[in-house]
Amino acid sequence: MSILVVGSVALDSVETPFGKADGVLGGSAVFFSAAASLLAPVQVVGVVGEDYPIEELRSSMNGRVDLSGLMTAPGESFRWSGVYSYDLNSRETLETRLGVFADFRPRIPANFRNARHVFLGNIDPRLQMEVLDQVEAPELVVCDTMNFWIEGSRDALLELLTRVDFLLVNDSEARQLAGEPNLLQAARWIQARGPRMVAIKKGEHGAILFVEDRVFFVPGYPLEEVFDPTGAGDAFAGGLLGYLASAGTTTLEDLRLATVFGSALGSFAVEDFSIRRFADLGPDEIRQRVQEFREMTTFEYGLSAAPQG
Amino acid sequence: MSILVVGSVALDSVETPFGKADGVLGGSAVFFSAAASLLAPVQVVGVVGEDYPIEELRSSMNGRVDLSGLMTAPGESFRWSGVYSYDLNSRETLETRLGVFADFRPRIPANFRNARHVFLGNIDPRLQMEVLDQVEAPELVVCDTMNFWIEGSRDALLELLTRVDFLLVNDSEARQLAGEPNLLQAARWIQARGPRMVAIKKGEHGAILFVEDRVFFVPGYPLEEVFDPTGAGDAFAGGLLGYLASAGTTTLEDLRLATVFGSALGSFAVEDFSIRRFADLGPDEIRQRVQEFREMTTFEYGLSAAPQG
Numbered sequence: 001m002s003i004l005v006v007g008s009v010a011l012d013s014v015e016t017p018f019g020k021a022d023g024v025l026g027g028s029a030v031f032f033s034a035a036a037s038l039l040a041p042v043q044v045v046g047v048v049g050e051d052y053p054i055e056e057l058r059s060s061m062n063g064r065v066d067l068s069g070l071m072t073a074p075g076e077s078f079r080w081s082g083v084y085s086y087d088l089n090s091r092e093t094l095e096t097r098l099g100v101f102a103d104f105r106p107r108i109p110a111n112f113r114n115a116r117h118v119f120l121g122n123i124d125p126r127l128q129m130e131v132l133d134q135v136e137a138p139e140l141v142v143c144d145t146m147n148f149w150i151e152g153s154r155d156a157l158l159e160l161l162t163r164v165d166f167l168l169v170n171d172s173e174a175r176q177l178a179g180e181p182n183l184l185q186a187a188r189w190i191q192a193r194g195p196r197m198v199a200i201k202k203g204e205h206g207a208i209l210f211v212e213d214r215v216f217f218v219p220g221y222p223l224e225e226v227f228d229p230t231g232a233g234d235a236f237a238g239g240l241l242g243y244l245a246s247a248g249t250t251t252l253e254d255l256r257l258a259t260v261f262g263s264a265l266g267s268f269a270v271e272d273f274s275i276r277r278f279a280d281l282g283p284d285e286i287r288q289r290v291q292e293f294r295e296m297t298t299f300e301y302g303l304s305a306a307p308q309g
Numbered sequence: 310m311s312i313l314v315v316g317s318v319a320l321d322s323v324e325t326p327f328g329k330a331d332g333v334l335g336g337s338a339v340f341f342s343a344a345a346s347l348l349a350p351v352q353v354v355g356v357v358g359e360d361y362p363i364e365e366l367r368s369s370m371n372g373r374v375d376l377s378g379l380m381t382a383p384g385e386s387f388r389w390s391g392v393y394s395y396d397l398n399s400r401e402t403l404e405t406r407l408g409v410f411a412d413f414r415p416r417i418p419a420n421f422r423n424a425r426h427v428f429l430g431n432i433d434p435r436l437q438m439e440v441l442d443q444v445e446a447p448e449l450v451v452c453d454t455m456n457f458w459i460e461g462s463r464d465a466l467l468e469l470l471t472r473v474d475f476l477l478v479n480d481s482e483a484r485q486l487a488g489e490p491n492l493l494q495a496a497r498w499i500q501a502r503g504p505r506m507v508a509i510k511k512g513e514h515g516a517i518l519f520v521e522d523r524v525f526f527v528p529g530y531p532l533e534e535v536f537d538p539t540g541a542g543d544a545f546a547g548g549l550l551g552y553l554a555s556a557g558t559t560t561l562e563d564l565r566l567a568t569v570f571g572s573a574l575g576s577f578a579v580e581d582f583s584i585r586r587f588a589d590l591g592p593d594e595i596r597q598r599v600q601e602f603r604e605m606t607t608f609e610y611g612l613s614a615a616p617q618g
Contacts (some may be wrong), residue, residue: 004508084522086490128423182534182535183513183531185533202512202514205515213533216605217528217605219515219528222492222493222517223493224491224493224494225491253609256608257608257609257610260610290610294608294610296524296525296526297525297526297606298607299525299562299566301569301599301603
């Protein structure tokens, strides 16, 4: 079953302690698609300028992504450039040029409208609602957002949340949205506004999944070197929804495993610039990493065991 | 088998967003003992002034802690006071009065010297070495330290590490000690200096256990309210070593479960001021919490499963 993704399609210029990449494939829809398409077919809706290397994008996705919803508009593509601190825990945006993305209004092609799985990348919540107005009967709507919309478009975001099944946010966004420093209480606050499921992304500290009153933790994958953190959150979303679309069900067990797949794909994303790490990533390598997550978190305990003291 | 702990025995004055406690039982040896003694017998070596409420300490431990190594010296007990920020992620020390602790030289009583399990609480690494000089043939030496010693007593600390089996540090201390921002590499650096095992404590983000080349994660327990974070690290150490002393073995599986016990006892510590939460904590409640850690981290995955994509 195809996943519909609506988000930014951009050209990134990134500098990290490990090197530089200039004008490379980026944007939420691109990172999401590169990850999700390894698990399920993906349909992209977005806009690029006439300068965008669409053929490079197409070939990077190995034909697993339907780009027929990607419009080309007169003007420049969305460009972002930034530089990361030495420990990669913070970054400075050097420049954001919205280009044709400034006037983006998502138009979902007729043959995409029956999508069962929808990912609303991090764009204006009013546009995210316009996407939902155009899809027929999605089974699972997964949504990303950011501090910019939490501060500036709070009412629209809260209205959107009533139509969202699964919200993905990072820890500071969750706290800001709920006005609550305790993450558990912040997640409950969000769940009370609509989403049955919330995943809170904590970067190197992993992710927490909240499903109704259940809590599930996935650690950050311990990489010797993080090369470029850009896009990790969207690749996480891609792995998560890619797994759920592939499974076709959303039992608690599916949702847990989906969060691990998200963490696995996110961990691959940061191993190279742009979406390069996904180019030759095969199913065996993904399975192997998911298995490593299992080994890093599993312990045996019977209720009859210690303490004896 | 008894655990020998050497560390501070103090009186704390703490202010958090949830309340204040003035002159309550505190110090690394006290938090450690309160937690560890729920799992195994504990022997304490430390010093207090004539003002210390030893009978209150004794009764708080329900007779499970041998206090015969606690010396009383003329003068005031070690007193610490601090105030926590609204989200409890940072704290300001208002006052530290070392009192009799300034001249502390650990003297291990003859009947404690055959201890198999030793916890070196966070004191001067030269004193930690003096402890090791006095014990006969410990099977497992677990050690805590802090930025103060990493900066000011680096050579002594590095010499100590060659005699330590298991180092406990928080993430910023691990990075500082190794001069390396990547935690995985920092842990490897520490392991190369002596300790076969390293546990890196990350507060609300949980803990990471490194055993030789294996990595194991435990999340932070999701509390609705953290009442007072003081002593969480020492209670973690107490749960960890308490479990290992109770098990009597240190297989990889024991070490993983010990880290979960540490996280469980640490999570209880923060639910009330001082060591109050341990007063009526029974084995069932501890087992139940360890079981919750298991439920929060377990997922099923067969290598033959998805991705199908």
